[in-house]
Amino acid sequence: MREITLSQAVNEAIAEEMRRDPTVFLMGEDVAEAGTPFKVLSGLVEEFGTDRVLDTPISEPGFVGLAVGAAMTGARPIVDLMFGDFIYLVMDQLCNQAAKQHYMSGGKLTVPMVLRTNIGATRRSAAQHSQSLQALVAHIPGVKVAMPSSAYEAKGLMKTAIRDNNPVVIFEDKLMYQDKAPVPEEEYLIPFGEAHIKREGSDITFIATSSMVQVAEKAAALLDAEGISAEVIDPRTIVPLDEATLLASVKKTSRAIVIDEGHQSYGVTAEIASRLNEKAFYHLDAPVLRMGAMDVPVPFSPALEDITVPTPEGVAANARKLCAGEMIHAA
Amino acid sequence: MREITLSQAVNEAIAEEMRRDPTVFLMGEDVAEAGTPFKVLSGLVEEFGTDRVLDTPISEPGFVGLAVGAAMTGARPIVDLMFGDFIYLVMDQLCNQAAKQHYMSGGKLTVPMVLRTNIGATRRSAAQHSQSLQALVAHIPGVKVAMPSSAYEAKGLMKTAIRDNNPVVIFEDKLMYQDKAPVPEEEYLIPFGEAHIKREGSDITFIATSSMVQVAEKAAALLDAEGISAEVIDPRTIVPLDEATLLASVKKTSRAIVIDEGHQSYGVTAEIASRLNEKAFYHLDAPVLRMGAMDVPVPFSPALEDITVPTPEGVAANARKLCAGEMIHAA
Amino acid sequence: MTKTNTEDYLRMYTQMVRIRTFEDNANQLYLSAKMPGLTHMYSGEEAVAVGICEALTDDDRITSTHRGHGHCVAKGAEFKEMFCELLGKAEGYCRGKGGSMHIADQSHGNLGANAIVGGSMGIATGSALRAKLQGSDDVTVCFFGDGATAQGLWYEVMNMAALWNLPVIYACENNGYSEYTKTEEIAAGSITARAEAFGIESHQVDGQDVLAVNALTNKLVARARKGEGPFFLELMTYRYHGHHVGDINREYYRSKDEEKDWKENRDPIVRFRGYLVEQGIATEDEIEAINTAVEKDATDAVAYAEAAAYPDVSEVDMHVFSDIEHALA
């Protein structure tokens, strides 16, 4: 199968959906001629024109608000938010407005919009351009949250998001834009709420989101050599969350580590670990461990930044302890 | 001991600190003559004048931004955010700016500010005036988060917050403003990061925040009659979190329910439950249960709103099952 | 279409009376503790909503505010579904899930009240963007208060509306107060100048004169349909009640004399009624007949709503997502 980058995958998904549905349009800062600073959207303005690929002023709350209104009245906007760190600026429009319209109107209004943005540290971009803020959005009922882990997922999830009648936020890892993966030429969609078992294993389950799937896979490879068999599961969407697949795996392996690049405390890993603990408690041989980013603002210095995020070695080390029956936190 | 309302307690705390430290000032919408719509701040402008009790325009990002700048340069602002639901509007100023200044500057800048706001549903205020959004703030390193559970805590935590050199967000439950509790005349402060054992017990631990402490206490009273002895712990601050006290209790009782009024998924209960599971795993006789608000926007209709939040009966019912060894989620 | 004929005038009058009557009944429901929560009365500002909405068709959209009953009625809503919503009943416009602060009536183009001050400015402008992108000639009116001009969002969306010539009309209901604070204490400079700075044509108009409001809006709507928008209107008006129904003792922020002056000398309904009679468009008897019919309509609707059923508890997790029937199932 041909291989394309995550960036190309996103671009293709959007282009295909824009061809399919004339109500789909794109807006954001420097999305048109510049194709975004990450160049993910290059070429779209050439095909679809400036009426469907709109460069906006630097007004994040404003243009997200516009997207909500356009979505409520018959369009399907895709909004580009240049850095995930700017999500703080649009929380009111996203969480008080978009997320609640359908419910508050008793089902009469819908907000079919997609907000695509990104996550990911270790790019030396410092505290305000490196955050992974998916937990904030996942906490608010009424918004779906997708986290593609490769070009394949990026394309399939984006197409599903565009056709979904609810607000969807897609967090792409900005360090993965150039990563290639096999992506079929034929059209496909990836349904929301279906986790993907990336790798089967029997001793321990790694549940990992976005780029942490690669980290988990690398950890699994390290452990293989030592005779520890790790299963790697990618939830693909954290809202809705495919609890059934996660639980089935953990009931099989009886051990789990949950890995996500957001801050660990009050983060995504807490929710997933809690559900496993609640619903697979009697199958667990060891506590479910969580590995998120350190609870510190992301430091600029490379000497510090790299140690704030989960690594394959770190995951493998924890897995070894869990499998050896060591109580990691002396209880 | 005299009893005063939570509202009076907050008012006293602020007045005392304003008398003590001339750099402390208050700002927000209708905080002066009106004393806020909840009347919590009544009388302060009369004592301290309009220079230290500032009515602002309806510009939440703006005046929180002003507070950050004032705090960075030698003042100690207390900002009143009329409804906790407006926190979405100020997330950038709070989380990108206030929370990160100290870290980004390598410890050189400090932001001693307090943001007081509220939580709590069942007031028929509908989806945009009823949210309990503490989890969002707790997820971001650099902000402390206090959740008073009575007038006593409200006063002691507020005074500590005002003297703290970091940004602190205090979430008061708006339904508790008229609730009275014994509050000493003498000055006292409540240190951050020290949980309070509200009630001792031996069979199960209820860890509850803010008004959920009352819910937990009522549940404990219901269970008493049945011979189930519940311990009730109030963490008082969720950042920093007094893990030691929570763990000690759970190791003793071997069962726990965590109760918080924020949405359950990706919420406060997930973090606390995860820490207990991780660090007290081998002491647990049953899964740690979580009880948050339903994962739905808060509905207006009284017929629906009341069932979205944890109740004493609900907590007691779950406790009974846990103590009876019933696996609540068939595993 | 300019409203010059008798029918149009009488409809405007009726709509103003409907709003006042709706509010009087809502206030009564609050005072008799039959209404959950609280609400913000539109009484006194009727000429604004009616003058503007009468210039619109059902295809035109509006966004409304926390003080939204007037906009809802003016845009064509029925009393029954409105009172049901205010009481949290299943037959309400939003199945009781929205209540007063979120009442919406999509069938007539009302995209909803909003409990976030200024919160709908983006929505209105986005609706106008959609119209432009899809080549539709509908216009969107964004209602908001003088206090809402302090929200940064307005400046962001005005900039885009101006850059892209969007068919949106920003209608600022300047009633002199935001909550318990006078406008001059929270608004520096000039409100119309703020819109003009973005190149947006702005008008200040007497919000108590329904014909003046309507005539101007008609002109601007027609121009907006042709792509000459956006526009800004500052409508000088007054709210008769407190900020919300519970705001009873308000002398610390505004005098009884001031209230009395507006009510006695500038009431939009009394003024328009006088005009209609004076001009021979309607007799006193005809006017009274309208008033009585509206009263009855309201009384019936209130009775209906009081007797109506609450939503079933199973609805609590419906409508979280449009494609998932029960979100927590």
Add this chain to the structure above:
Amino acid sequence: MTKTNTEDYLRMYTQMVRIRTFEDNANQLYLSAKMPGLTHMYSGEEAVAVGICEALTDDDRITSTHRGHGHCVAKGAEFKEMFCELLGKAEGYCRGKGGSMHIADQSHGNLGANAIVGGSMGIATGSALRAKLQGSDDVTVCFFGDGATAQGLWYEVMNMAALWNLPVIYACENNGYSEYTKTEEIAAGSITARAEAFGIESHQVDGQDVLAVNALTNKLVARARKGEGPFFLELMTYRYHGHHVGDINREYYRSKDEEKDWKENRDPIVRFRGYLVEQGIATEDEIEAINTAVEKDATDAVAYAEAAAYPDVSEVDMHVFSDIEHALA
């Protein structure tokens, strides 16, 4: 204090050269892959930062932007600590934790660069509020770009600054672009009119003329100290490099001719140098000596920074909270 004497002029010249030299070295570090991440060059805009900061004392505060090296130098920072910061070294102004986009230098009143466009507008205004409340006569200057005028925050804080007469000067560096987009495509109407609408006195000034910038700022700072603020300045300027160091091929959004024109005909350093020589304030030799000294200073600082140590890994959880030494201990 107006800067009329030789010493002041030469310091202004030196400061502009220091900025240009700093940026040339920073760019080199990037191109040779020695600098982590990327950065935004201030080259071309030197007269703005210097003209303004020379009107300020160390007690006066500034807030800076993502394009912040110029402000930092102009406000008095040292090369050594700056380069250390850019390379993430422990001796940097922020112990390497901030980097280019968060460089701050509190000792000279620089409250820091900010990677959120417009993000420091509240901070600057809050600093001015603190000055007013505490009866201190310092003034705060808030630097931001033309693109940042699209952020709603600006309008919110201008309103408060105007209502309360705060000693803050909003300095908009209009370099014609925000990232890869021309200002006229993203800014409707007039930028100065936007400030004026709030009753704020506004000036447009040639940002390539350091004396003009300085003279005006001196006047406004003196007036702001007396409580006559706030003020708004729109400084017309140009950035020589791309939006950031990696933005090399930029002909799709601006022409080489345009760049050439600004560099050849409006360079603030060349212009001021010519003036100094012409007026007999300095000889060509004296100017060259300044340039050489600055070059050496920069080269030394770069070498020092390259050799300097990274922070110890134990620092990673320090400075999360001011009263908790290690947040994760």
